[in-house]
Amino acid sequence: MTPDPAAPRRRLARVARLVALAAVVVFASLFVVREREPIAAGFAGLRWELVAAAGALVVVGLAASAASWRAVLAGLGSRVPARAAARIFFLAQLGKYVPGSVWPVVAQTEMSREYHVPRARSASAALAHLLVGTVCGVVAAAVALATSSADALATYWWTIPVGVVGAAMLVPAVLNRVLGLAFRVLRRPAPEPVGGRDLLVACAWALVVWVAFGTHLWLLLLAHGLTPTPSLWLLATGAYALAWVVGFVVVVLPAGAGAREAALVLALGATVGAGDALxxxxxxxxxMLGGDVVLAGVAVAAARRGRQEHPLAPAP
Structure with a gap:
C-alpha cells in the first residue's frame, strides 16, 4: 500500500492547531485572571437579562463579520461553503488573543488551503476584509457620533472627513489599487481584483457588524441603569466603532486590549463616569471573548457534520 505523502503535513497541521489553541487559552486566561476584580465589579449590579441580550448581539456581530469575509473571498474567486467558511474564520479569529497581529491572517491562509483557496488569495481576502471592516467602522463612528449630540459633534468632528476619505476607499477600483500597493510593499504578486457586487455585500455585512456591536454596548449602558434614548444608542454605536478602530490600529496589543477600553472610557466617561465606563x-x-470561543466551537462542530463540505486536496 502506497503511503500518503500528504499525511505528515496533515499531522503537523493538526499539532500546530493544538499548540495555537493552547496559546489562545493561556493568553485569554491570563487576561481574565489579571482583570478578575474589575471584571467582577463590572458585572456586579447589572441587569442580567440585558447582559444576556448584549451577549447575543455580540454573536450576531461576529457572525456578520464572518459573512463579510466570506463575501470578500467570493469576490476574489473562491466561494467557500458556509460551514467551511465559519470554521476557518472563527478558529482563525482566536489568534487575535495571542500577541502579534498576524496570527488570524496566518491561520486563515493555512486553513483556507484545505478548501482550494490559494495562499495569495486568502491573504488578499484577509487584508481586504480588515480594510472593509475598519473603513466601515470609521464611517459608522462618524455618522453616529456626529448625530448623537452637539457636544459629540464638537469633539469628534474630525471623524467626518476621515469617514469621507474612508468611504472613497470602498470604491472597487480604489480598494483594488490599495490592495495592489500593499502587496507591492510586501513584495508579493498583485492579488486578483475584488468584484464590485461581492464588495457591496461585504460592506453591507460590515455595517451589520457595527449596528450589532453598538447595540450590545447600548444594552450594557441600559443594564447599568441609563435611560434608553436614540441619542444614547448613537453614542454607544459611534463610541464602540471608534474604539474598535483604535484597538485595531494599536497592533502591538492582542485584540486591541487596553487601547479599546481606553477609547471607550474617553467616549463614555462624560456619560457614566470614567470608572463605570472602564x-x-x-x-x-x-x-467578545466568550462569543469568539462559542462560535469557534459551534463552527467546528457544524463543519464536521457537513459531509458535503469535506475538504479535498490543498490548494497550491
Missing part, C-alpha cells in the same frame, strides 16, 4: 468596557471585552 467596568462596562471590560464586561464588553469578556462578552
Amino acid at each position: 467596568a462596562l468596557a471590560l464586561v464588553s471585552r469578556v462578552l
Whole structure:
C-alpha cells in the first residue's frame, strides 16, 4: 500500500492547531485572571437579562463579520461553503488573543488551503476584509457620533472627513489599487481584483457588524441603569466603532486590549463616569471573548457534520 505523502503535513497541521489553541487559552486566561476584580465589579449590579441580550448581539456581530469575509473571498474567486467558511474564520479569529497581529491572517491562509483557496488569495481576502471592516467602522463612528449630540459633534468632528476619505476607499477600483500597493510593499504578486457586487455585500455585512456591536454596548449602558434614548444608542454605536478602530490600529496589543477600553472610557466617561465606563468596557471585552470561543466551537462542530463540505486536496 502506497503511503500518503500528504499525511505528515496533515499531522503537523493538526499539532500546530493544538499548540495555537493552547496559546489562545493561556493568553485569554491570563487576561481574565489579571482583570478578575474589575471584571467582577463590572458585572456586579447589572441587569442580567440585558447582559444576556448584549451577549447575543455580540454573536450576531461576529457572525456578520464572518459573512463579510466570506463575501470578500467570493469576490476574489473562491466561494467557500458556509460551514467551511465559519470554521476557518472563527478558529482563525482566536489568534487575535495571542500577541502579534498576524496570527488570524496566518491561520486563515493555512486553513483556507484545505478548501482550494490559494495562499495569495486568502491573504488578499484577509487584508481586504480588515480594510472593509475598519473603513466601515470609521464611517459608522462618524455618522453616529456626529448625530448623537452637539457636544459629540464638537469633539469628534474630525471623524467626518476621515469617514469621507474612508468611504472613497470602498470604491472597487480604489480598494483594488490599495490592495495592489500593499502587496507591492510586501513584495508579493498583485492579488486578483475584488468584484464590485461581492464588495457591496461585504460592506453591507460590515455595517451589520457595527449596528450589532453598538447595540450590545447600548444594552450594557441600559443594564447599568441609563435611560434608553436614540441619542444614547448613537453614542454607544459611534463610541464602540471608534474604539474598535483604535484597538485595531494599536497592533502591538492582542485584540486591541487596553487601547479599546481606553477609547471607550474617553467616549463614555462624560456619560457614566470614567470608572463605570472602564467596568462596562471590560464586561464588553469578556462578552467578545466568550462569543469568539462559542462560535469557534459551534463552527467546528457544524463543519464536521457537513459531509458535503469535506475538504479535498490543498490548494497550491
